[in-house]
Amino acid sequence: MSSLIDYRTCPTTGLRVDRAAEKLIKANAVAAIVFLAIGGLFGLLVALTRWPAVHFLPADWFYLALTAHGLDVLLVWIIFFEMAVLYFASAILLNSRLAAPKWAWAGFGLMLSGALITNVAVLQGGSSVMFTSYVPMQAEPHFYLGIILFAVGALIGTCVFFGTLVLAKREKTYEGSIPLVTFGALTAAIIAVFTLASGAIILIPTLLWSLGFVSHIDPLVYKTIWWAMGHSSQQINVSAHVAVWYAIAAMVFGAKPLSEKISRMAFLMYILFLQLASAHHLLVEPGLSSEWKIFNTSYAMYLAVLGSMIHGMSVPGSIEAAQRARGLTKGLFEWLRKAPWSNPAFAGMFMSLVFFGFIGGISGVVMGTEQINLIMHNTLYVPGHFHGTVVAGTTLAFMAITYILVPLIFRRELMMKKLASWQPYVFGIGVAGISVFMMGAGTLGVARRHWDMTFADAALPFDYPSAAFLMMGLNGIFAVMAALGGLMFVVIVVGSVFFGKKLADDEKPSYPEVPPASAAVSHYGSSESLKIPGTAFLVGIFFVAFVLYYFVNWKYLSEIWPLS
Amino acid sequence: MAITPPSERIWWRQPIAKIELIWIIIAFTWGLIMFFMMIYWHGAGEQNLSNEAYQIKPQRFAEHAQAMIDEHQVREENGFPVVRPPPGSDVYLIARLWQWWPILELEKDQSYRLHLSSMDWQHGFSLQPVNINVQVHPGYDMVVTIKPNQAGEFGVVCNEFCGIGHHMMVGKIYVVE
Numbered sequence: 160m161s162s163l164i165d166y167r168t169c170p171t172t173g174l175r176v177d178r179a180a181e182k183l184i185k186a187n188a189v190a191a192i193v194f195l196a197i198g199g200l201f202g203l204l205v206a207l208t209r210w211p212a213v214h215f216l217p218a219d220w221f222y223l224a225l226t227a228h229g230l231d232v233l234l235v236w237i238i239f240f241e242m243a244v245l246y247f248a249s250a251i252l253l254n255s256r257l258a259a260p261k262w263a264w265a266g267f268g269l270m271l272s273g274a275l276i277t278n279v280a281v282l283q284g285g286s287s288v289m290f291t292s293y294v295p296m297q298a299e300p301h302f303y304l305g306i307i308l309f310a311v312g313a314l315i316g317t318c319v320f321f322g323t324l325v326l327a328k329r330e331k332t333y334e335g336s337i338p339l340v341t342f343g344a345l346t347a348a349i350i351a352v353f354t355l356a357s358g359a360i361i362l363i364p365t366l367l368w369s370l371g372f373v374s375h376i377d378p379l380v381y382k383t384i385w386w387a388m389g390h391s392s393q394q395i396n397v398s399a400h401v402a403v404w405y406a407i408a409a410m411v412f413g414a415k416p417l418s419e420k421i422s423r424m425a426f427l428m429y430i431l432f433l434q435l436a437s438a439h440h441l442l443v444e445p446g447l448s449s450e451w452k453i454f455n456t457s458y459a460m461y462l463a464v465l466g467s468m469i470h471g472m473s474v475p476g477s478i479e480a481a482q483r484a485r486g487l488t489k490g491l492f493e494w495l496r497k498a499p500w501s502n503p504a505f506a507g508m509f510m511s512l513v514f515f516g517f518i519g520g521i522s523g524v525v526m527g528t529e530q531i532n533l534i535m536h537n538t539l540y541v542p543g544h545f546h547g548t549v550v551a552g553t554t555l556a557f558m559a560i561t562y563i564l565v566p567l568i569f570r571r572e573l574m575m576k577k578l579a580s581w582q583p584y585v586f587g588i589g590v591a592g593i594s595v596f597m598m599g600a601g602t603l604g605v606a607r608r609h610w611d612m613t614f615a616d617a618a619l620p621f622d623y624p625s626a627a628f629l630m631m632g633l634n635g636i637f638a639v640m641a642a643l644g645g646l647m648f649v650v651i652v653v654g655s656v657f658f659g660k661k662l663a664d665d666e667k668p669s670y671p672e673v674p675p676a677s678a679a680v681s682h683y684g685s686s687e688s689l690k691i692p693g694t695a696f697l698v699g700i701f702f703v704a705f706v707l708y709y710f711v712n713w714k715y716l717s718e719i720w721p722l723s
Numbered sequence: 724m725a726i727t728p729p730s731e732r733i734w735w736r737q738p739i740a741k742i743e744l745i746w747i748i749i750a751f752t753w754g755l756i757m758f759f760m761m762i763y764w765h766g767a768g769e770q771n772l773s774n775e776a777y778q779i780k781p782q783r784f785a786e787h788a789q790a791m792i793d794e795h796q797v798r799e800e801n802g803f804p805v806v807r808p809p810p811g812s813d814v815y816l817i818a819r820l821w822q823w824w825p826i827l828e829l830e831k832d833q834s835y836r837l838h839l840s841s842m843d844w845q846h847g848f849s850l851q852p853v854n855i856n857v858q859v860h861p862g863y864d865m866v867v868t869i870k871p872n873q874a875g876e877f878g879v880v881c882n883e884f885c886g887i888g889h890h891m892m893v894g895k896i897y898v899v900e
Contacts, residue, residue: 218887252726289884295861296844296886335732339725378845378860405725416725419734421743443857445776445865453761461754468750472743477725529761530770536856537847537882604854606847606882611890614880618801618822619893621878624852689740698746702753709757713764719853721769721870 164256170667171567175332180250180257184243184568186267187316188561189656191239194274195554196649198231203642206593210635211612211628218610222287225608227278229290233549234392235274235309240557241347241399242267242316247564248344248402249323255332258322262315269312277305289608291389294365294376303366310355310362317348317355339416339423340409343402346426347395353434354395357387379446386437394433396549397467398426400511400556404474407508407556410563411499414481417689422473428466432458439523442532449529456527464524471516471701475509476694483690491693507559507583511552514587518594519547521705531712534719537608540601547594550641555587558648565652566668571659573670575651582651586644592637600630602715772857775866784840784864788815792825800826805897813838816879816894818846818859820886823879823894831898834870847883850896856882871898 165178204224207215216224250257257263279301280286286298324345327333337345361384367373405422408414416422438455441447458464482494499505522544526535535541565573573579605612605627612631614621662668731737765771791814796804804825808814810833817824819842829835839848841861848857857867879894 218890222884222887222889293845293883333728335728336734338727339729377862379863409724409726413724415730417743418737418739419729419731420737421739421747422725443772445774445858445860445863448774449765449772453758457754457758457761460758465747465750465754469743469747472746476743524757528757530764530768530772533770533772533856534854536858537849538854538856602854604849604851604880606849606880608884609880609882609890614890614893617891617893619803619826619878619895621851621880621893621895689742691742695742695746702749706753713760716770717768719770719855720850720872722855723769723771723773723868 177256179260187243195236199645201228206638221610227281245320248341253327255327263319266312266315273305273309294381300369314355340406347398354391386440390436396553400553403556412481414477425466425469432463439527443536476691479691501580503579504562510587511555515552538601539597539605543597551590570662574655582647589641596630596634603627777864779864781842821888821892826895828897831874840864849880849882851878
């Protein structure tokens with residue numbers, strides 16, 4: 160059987176590459192980037208409307224654009240790219256053929272048609288129900304149908320991934336255990352199954368309700384199950400982008416995880432506990448007990464947060480150890496100062512790590528605290544938080560690895576290298592600004608998903624503080640910067656994929672620089688002598704910031720009206 | 724490397740570096756502190772939801788609210804009745820497309836059992852500038868005991884998207900000495 164498979168040998172890694180897997184990776188990555196461009200454009204329109212001095216769109220278009228923005232970037236871009244990551248982490252990294260490529264194409268077709276159908280539904284104007292489509296507000300039936308098709312397609316892709324793991328094991332294409340990156344992808348895939356099943360459980364009845372076959376959907380039940388998809392799907396992203404961090408650290412530095420055992424355990428904690436996060440959206444809802452809220456919102460005593468904090472040391476720690484092993488041992492930070500900051504793969508990955516931890520991570524835990532949620536729920540603090548996790552974290556990490564995938568998988572030389580070296584900074588700093596200023600506006604009470612913060616048409620007058628208007632203006636400026644960074648990414652990648660210099664099968668790409676596998680750092684000395692003082696210092700700063708910010712918010716909470 | 728199978732086949736027997744172990748212990752302990760902080764606040768803090776809630780038909784909720792308005796209305800403002808219910812009583816606030824109905828007038832440092840429910844879609848009760856935010860569902864009556872600790876004029880913004888008039892949905896609560 161395997162003799163019929165069309166392989167090439169990668170000149171950079173020496174791995175055997177199944178061309179069927181390669182084509183699927185390309186198709187999924189291209190679809191992902193197309194939807195990133197569409198969704199990003201809608202995002203820019205949203206930000207320009209929320210910029211009080213610009214207030215670009217009329218109300219109906221604003222809510223339409225916001226619905227499309229959420230769907231296209233939070234769901235479509237990310238899951239298409241994750242399919243590419245799954246095929247890469249299985250077939251390519253395991254040196255194997257892809258299981259059932261025809262099924263993978265069927266899944267791709269379903270995902271693509273589902274995404275198109277839902278986009279059409281939104282653009283027709285009758286389905287401006289936001290990404291969350293909370294009942295009893297109703298969208299057109301094909302809005303739900305498209306999402307269901309997309310989810311079924313993604314589920315098929317996930318099964319192809321599992322099948323490939325089984326094949327590779329049976330055909331003995333690798334020795335020992337699967338690589339850590341594949342393990343991380345496996346984590347993402349397992350969470351994806353839970354997520355997609357939850358989506359089906361709630362969206363199929365909702366589709367029937369919109370068609371008139373079901374008379375009533377309870378809004379609280381809808382919300383509880385919908386978020387088992389909606390929030391857990393963000394945990395697919397976390398697992399996938401942490402896997403991408405490890406992959407980039409390995410590809411750029413030849414870095415080896417500090418401890419395979421610890422890093423894998425941290426991924427395992429995601430599988431066991433991240434699913435509980437539906438509760439984050441239900442902390443101020445009627446009908447749920449505090450016991451339920453506290454246990455679930457904390458991922459059972461913050462065990463999934465513990466997983467992320469472990470990766471937060473392990474990823475930069477492995478880079479530091481690899482750099483020190485190469486002789487960059489001066490002071491605390493020579494390893495970091497002399498890192499390849501002009502390599503967009505590294506720059507994007509490192510900013511993703513820092514922003515995900517400091518902005519997205521800390522704010523998420525604080526906002527997910529049962530009582531503190533009272534002063535943040537449904538304010539702009541919420542999108543501020545998740546732009547820190549999903550955009551500055553996941554999207555930036557995915558952009559970073561794309562710079563490595565273009566030469567390795569698309570076999571094209573990267574074009575516009577100078578522009579590429581700037582891109583992660585423009586995008587990353589833009590998104591960090593969006594996150595911080597939305598969080599600031601949210602702290603001042605500004606509502607999310609709201610067209611007019613001046614309330615000019617309201618029957619009763621109300622004004623937000625003027626600082627909130629300043630925050631939204633700054634948010635607009637940084638959104639323009641992020642959009643520019645996104646545009647740079649699309650231009651560089653699409654340009655390179657279609658017009659870049661073709662690489663022959665045996666030709667090594669010259670950029671970004673990826674050390675050959677033989678340069679891998681295999682030992683950092685014994686566990687007693689491991690030295691990562693720079694990382695320890697950075698982790699210390701993170702921890703102090705976390706503790707301070709956490710208690711500052713309890714202080715804010717203690718000042719509001721007593722509630723019981 | 725993380726993209727190749729582990730170099731030590733028996734990787735689960737490799738000892739853990741001290742620095743990682745220390746960080747895990749610190750992070751785990753911090754998680755426990757954050758977990759117990761929420762429980763602690765239920766005893767020691769003053770800002771907790773009672774989680775008292777009932778299922779209720781929208782029409783039934785509207786009747787309760789109307790009875791309160793009939794009994795305790797003190798004046799009218801921009802077409803909204805202004806209601807001054809007695810301290811300690813049950814106070815009803817209707818959320819509907821696109822109004823918070825009626826306007827409430829409360830006394831400082833007195834407790835009220837505030838009932839929140841929606842007549843149609845979901846809404847978000849966002850009391851400003853205090854910044855208290857609670858979700859309002861149709862079919863559920865959520866009871867929050869509030870004790871205003873400052874006098875003044877407060878806005879009630881809707882912060883759950885509820886259609887094209889969402890941005891016009893503003894209500895008001897007065898707190899008097």
